[in-house]
Amino acid sequence: MARLRIGIAGAGIGGTFAALSLLKTGHDVRLYEQAGQVREVGAGIQISPNASLALHELGLADALAGLGVRPEAWHQRRWDDGRTLLRTPLARVMEAEFGAPHYQMHRADVLETLIGALPDGILHPAHKLTGFDDSGDRVTLRFASGETAEVDLLIGADGIHSTVREQLFGPSDPHFTGCVCYRGLIPFDRIAHLDIPVEAQVWMGPGKHFVHYYVRNRELLNFVAVIDQDTWQAESWTEACDPSEAIIAFGDWHPQIGGILAAVDETFVWALFDRRPMQAWSRGRVTLLGDACHPMLPFVAQGAAQAIEDGATLATCLSGPDAGDVAGALRDYESLRIPRTSKVQSLAAGNKQRFHMPDGPDQAARDAEMARNVTDWSLKSVAWLYGHNAWQPEAPAPAAGAAHT
Template identity: 65%
Template sequence: MSTPGLSIGVIGGGIGGLSAALSLRAAGFDVHVYEQASALGEVGAGVQVSPNASRILHRLGLGPALARTGVEPLAMHQRRWDDGRTLLRTPLAERLRARFGFPHYQMHRADLLAALAAALPAERIHLGHRLVDVVDHGDVVEARFAGGQRAEVDVLVGADGIHSPVRAALFGPTQPRFTGCVAYRGLVPAERLEHLSLEVTAQIWMGPGRHFVHYFVAGRRLVNFVAVVEQDSWTRESWTDAGDVADALAAFDGWHPQLREILKAVDGTFVWALFDRAPLDRWSSGRVTLLGDACHPMLPFMAQGAAMAIEDGATLAACLADAGAAGSAADPAEALRRYEQLRLPRTARLQAMSAENKTRFHLPDGSDQHQRDALMAAGRTDFSFDAVAWIYEHDAGVL
């Protein structure tokens, strides 16, 4: 069998799974996506699609769809929690396009998911398929689903999130770790906030033990916010639940009036416990591999979680296609090992940087905070233009 004819099953119909399916299909593979839910959907609200991810999506033909609902921010604006003083303002929009060749979008996660799904033939997406077992027979992988459905594929990809059943099947069940942060998330109709004259920027407000992010999505019709608070434990039954706006307001008592106005304008909010996992030593076993949050879940403090999953799919497709071109298509396991060797160091670095930003964003006022602010003013921290170059200039589809 030649590699371009490989059948590939992708477990998970989120952003990572669908974008991987598109990259694999563009490379000539026979791809099917299996999603446990009865309909595709995203619980989250906003997502950042930086040039390293938009480069891939544009190549897949999604440029027009992204432009319809995506918002190109003028800058990444980092500010002090109480007086709103600018700590660092990194230009984006045209300056970013000029340097990296592709745009940075702020999007509603549902809009991005819909664009990805629309680009795949409907018969390639199988809903209501909850994975219960994975059996690698050596020359074929069998995915078994609740209800008795089965699928046999040459390669199986687990794009099924931080609680990945594919990961558990490969390496045994383990629990993700609570990071000591919860996030209140919500969407506010933009007209309710017209009196604030909000800039079209991604604004990050830093303060003691917490931070607040807001930006426009959905063609500037909505303002997305994420309010992150340190918390010792998580006792709810679900890692995402309905939140209380009053609790969020209390957590940001004394913060800049702009943030409190945003919170007061929302109809309702979700509260999420933020979990992560330590980097894995490997992602693959035989003909089975992982991508996205299934293998490298990270805190959202570098705005790279979705981008890394999109990159994973592009590199996976390139490695499998290259294996076929090299004439080593009999066993795709070597291509999967190459994929993880290429991806693991980059994603582990971003996992670590995202975790470090929990400390940097949440420093109490004092000497460490003054030192941080001085470094930011000098442009020597992440999100400054030069500091993100290694992230944004990367082309994950080129080996």
């Protein structure tokens, strides 16, 4: 196997996982991050079995088990009376079915675990990539500091605003999805009186939905409150805001939602953006990974999971006897990944309609299907998603149904 010099722009969950995967397969990796200190937002993240399986392969099973919460169930509920629409058991079932646990985690715990597993000298903070030159047999990276570096392959894991993507495929604005969300973490003792079980609860109602689950050994409850909104006026995509905005928006919802929001001190409102699936991710010796190439609505909880899968599959494509053939490996990578991530992107977009249905005949039909557990929401119908081993990728899976938030 040829040992490649690989530069990765972006030390988010996707870029850092890819760095570890490519080190594992014997490459010489440098991970460049624009921020002086690598940091994640204060929020939760679901690590589904397809992602935890890939993480276990890096020897991180104990670290995840020590920090993650294994939910008993996904519990989908009606917005006003709290009626159960569908309760899908998870804890033991997930592991038995898909070979790895489903975790709910603090985002910082996930990123710190990954960063902590990097050997010294791999991560280069305060290195903002501003551009690159692909001369056919190598790529020269340019940084804001004026520094340069030479690699055999550049991976843009630099998020939805990707500089690498823009230079490869030209400028294009991401698409405002018509949703904003309020996010936050609440210390357990402030909501203990609500007796919330260890479940991922998803509350669905007209034009909105509300998700909450525990993270970090149940020390914190993570919530995400999503609201349809026609436009996003603010310049930034994230704004600190008064929790009363969310309290008012969910004022007529079930008392449990009001109880959670009443315990919130500080929240941020986020505009949710995505992009249409891309036809190609690579040119020459440069490719993309994660939100840089497939940003999606968080309504299947798969953005980071798919970024993790990208890294495992890319490492596999670059580890065969022909690994020196970078163009060939990138073709394999794209043909294995693009159909799958495109499908997940459309699932996520479709879930906006399913979650936010106004009360009426369509909503009643949706609820009736969920009650029979014969829908796209059942565990079996998402086996293609959660049962995937990205370290042993195969040709694209056959069509299947929708998924959970």
